[in-house]
């Protein structure tokens with residue numbers, strides 16, 4: 210796809226991604242706490258309506274930071290049902306791992322800016338193999354399943370080798386989902402596509 214001006218170069222995908230991240234992060238800061246809570250409940254309801262979630266006894270869900278699409282209502286609802294919830298665990302540096310959710314009081318931000326994490330046993334990267342649905346954060350998603358993340362490549366690595374039958378569901382705000390008539394997101398070869406996107410407005414199946 211060529212949408213840049215003749216005689217100029219299209220930006221390298223990593224530069225295009227960095228610019229998008231900056232503008233989306235900034236736009237996210239404007240939502241009030243009350244609005245964020247309301248949107249998190251809408252996201253919860255859409256995720257709980259997924260057929261695979263109804264069946265699941267183990268799912269993976271990120272623990273949202275303040276301005277991300279909120280997951281705490283979802284996590285609490287799943288926990289009340291007795292579903293095991295694998296939450297990302299960073300370890301030293303950005304080491305990938307998981308721990309089981311054990312209640313809201315155990316979900317703590319270990320350093321400023323870091324996602325909240327549970328304190329339980331540190332499970333290795335392949336623990337994700339137990340999950341029947343994987344819910345991931347996205348700064349933006351397009352209709353072909355390209356996901357823009359926070360830029361650490363954490364989820365791209367974590368999702369590598371996941372059974373392709375396990376649905377990967379990205380949560381994003383409505384304006385961050387680019388429909389089929391909009392410009393696709395920049396994509397690199399390591400980017401792992403997502404199967405569905407959920408915004409507070411509803412669920413969309415994506416064409417990989």
Ligand SMILES: Nc1nc2c(c(=O)[nH]1)N(C=O)[C@@H](CNc1ccc(C(=O)N[C@@H](CCC(=O)O)C(=O)O)cc1)CN2
Pocket residue numbers: 271272273274277297298299303321322323324325346358359360361362363364
């Ligand atoms: N909620 C949530 N959990 C997630 C991700 C995510 O995007 N969102 N990740 C998606 O890949 C992985 C880890 N992502 C991380 C994101 C930020 C920092 C962090 O410490 N950031 C800064 C502070 C930045 C800021 O203030 O904005 C720091 O290094 O201090 C670490 C890991 C796994 N868990």
Ligand SMILES: Nc1ncnc2c1ncn2[C@@H]1O[C@H](COP(=O)(O)OP(=O)(O)OP(=O)(O)O)[C@@H](O)[C@H]1O
Pocket residue numbers: 226356357358359360361362363364365366369397399400
């Ligand atoms: N599977 C992988 N193996 C090695 N390096 C990777 C892999 N996936 C991503 N990376 C590296 O991680 C960095 C960030 O990747 P990218 O911009 O796609 O992150 P992201 O998907 O937005 O972030 P995240 O997954 O943490 O939410 C890049 O420099 C990329 O080279």
